[in-house]
Amino acid sequence: LARRLLVRQHFLSDCFVRAASNAARLKYDVVVVGGGHAGTEAAAAAARTGAETLLITQKIQTIGALSCNPSLGGVGKGQLVREVDALDGLMGRAGDRAGIHFSILNRSKGPAVWGPRAQIDRGCYREFIQSELLNMPRLTVIEGSVEDLLLSAADPEQPGKHKVTGFLSANGGGEILSGSIILTTGTFLSGSLFMGQTTSPGGRMGDPPSCAGLSHCLREVLGLKVGRLRTGTPPRLVKDTVDFSLTELHLPDSKPVPFSFVNKHTQCKPEEQLPCHLTYTTPGVDKVVRESLNVNSHIHQDTRGPRYCPSIESRVLRFPGRQHQVWLEPEGLTSDLVYPQGLSMTMPPELQLRLLREIPALRRVEIRMAGYGVQYDFVCPTQLFPWLQMKNVQGLFLAGQINGTTGYEEAAAQGLWAGVNAGRIALSLPPMSLSRTESYIGVLIDDLVGRGVTEPYRMFTSRAEFRTALRPDNADLRLTPRGFEEVGCVSWQRYQEAVRVSRGLGEALSALQSITLSSFQWREKLGHFSISETKSTLISGKEVLQYKDVSFDLLASAFPDILSPYLEFSERLKIEAVYQPHCEKQRQEMERMRKEESLALPQDIDYFSLPVSLSDEVREILDRARPSTLGAATRLPGITPAAIIHLLRFVTKRL
């Protein structure tokens, strides 16, 4: 407590560098390096497990900073936010506090692939995360930079196998001892920033890269396999200089749905939410991109960038002559800035302005901060155990962008799981894994450690083979009980609430199952809906709830004595009833898939025109490799189990 108070006093007086040196030579159960989205969740999770934890980061004021887009969630990513929340993480609650425009993406499809998403007030998000961390029991936060890791031999009989014993901080900050260190250095490891023909060292605009000693330690001393990736961000625009009358207005949902299971409402009232605006690129934009090619070093680098968040340069070169969407997103409730999603660019600033002004709504636009690119080291994640500890370096954990992922949500999910395990191991408890069948976090980690990455990895619902079971609405039922009973990272109150909800849903489903009537009787009871079964077939209330035009409320009005106690679960019950048969079918398909390993794949398949749901990335991999059997396709890096199921369905239909 004394240590934390000391550091918080320094926080208030803005003297963190001194705090770092005051903390020198202390010992912690767990040390987390980096205060981005992975680091904040890691530190909070380790502390929740009961481990005395230290978070050291370059600048306290950037803890919880959204380096790129001012938004959270989306399809696949929203599921991760819900799961982080179900395990008592910070991100969902921070999103509810700082969200200024909430919407559920994919609403026209089934709830399994709905994507909870929100525009975020950057300042408010940072403040929330910082105040949570600085008030957290067992967590000390200091400002400083880790220069090197302290190592010793893990086993005298096995030369080359190391264990971490602590770290050395930069600028004479001294040594701090710990047997569990989580590195979450994001885009900062050997980071270089690109704008036009200028390249400078940096992890993010205004922030230096990670100390060179840390990169040297990972590459040379520990001999880890390290690769290089890149990403970029758009210019930030002055709101008053945008002509919104030339854009399409996009309103948020009238009833914002919170990310967190503990929140009934979002902080922002429905009527206070801000809109987004949509506009498009013009042929003039293509022209500027082409003219800028010889003064744009970033695009000539042969490192891979994020496939699903490409720069405007990549989009124009890949799809010449096509109009591209540009979303104009608010940066905060009172911010005078606009974020033009879709216009990430790295050309010189004067050309950035020229390009923007080729878009009618931006004809008079001014730039507050130019767009830029960043290139950074990542550590190949196949060197990790599923609990995110290095296989060859005892006590060293990695999480976030350093593992080759992109995105705040992917970083937070890994951070939480690394924090949980670092905490457990420090407390002499066995590490734990999450399976693909229980969570998107499990899918993410399994993909990373099992297949590795060749380009920045982001989450999609298509990566999960059990996605009808891994829905955003049921993350609490899937993870909160395990998080409390086995993992030890969930509070008693949250656990109690999850148990109450689970019990209520179970009782309600049994009650529905117990009501059995003939189709004729159901029509009489409910009045308006159509049941196709013959008159004498007995149908349960649970089956009737699967019909599109039947709500739980309607059933409860017909059977108030039995069903009205469960009205608070109305929406969840509808989803559960509809999805239960699908989940069962999916499980059977997976079982069948295991048996079909040796099924031959026809060599004349045109993977690009295959009428099944496969991502472009998967189609390219299959086309390049032309696997001869389904088993061979399964083992290709980048092929998801979900893609295998689609392939299996197609081939068996064709045979």
Ligand code: FAD
């Ligand atoms: P970060 O958020 O990068 O945090 C790393 C933290 O570690 C920082 O606080 C840093 O100060 C600290 N740190 C680093 N080294 C040390 C050290 N040695 N000692 C102490 N502290 C240290 N994501 C997308 O999804 N789409 C995009 O298009 C996109 N574009 C981006 C463009 C740019 C220019 C940048 C910078 C990022 C972009 N991102 C994008 C990535 C997004 O910011 C990350 O995915 C996310 O922030 C990763 O979280 P993290 O916790 O792994 O790392």
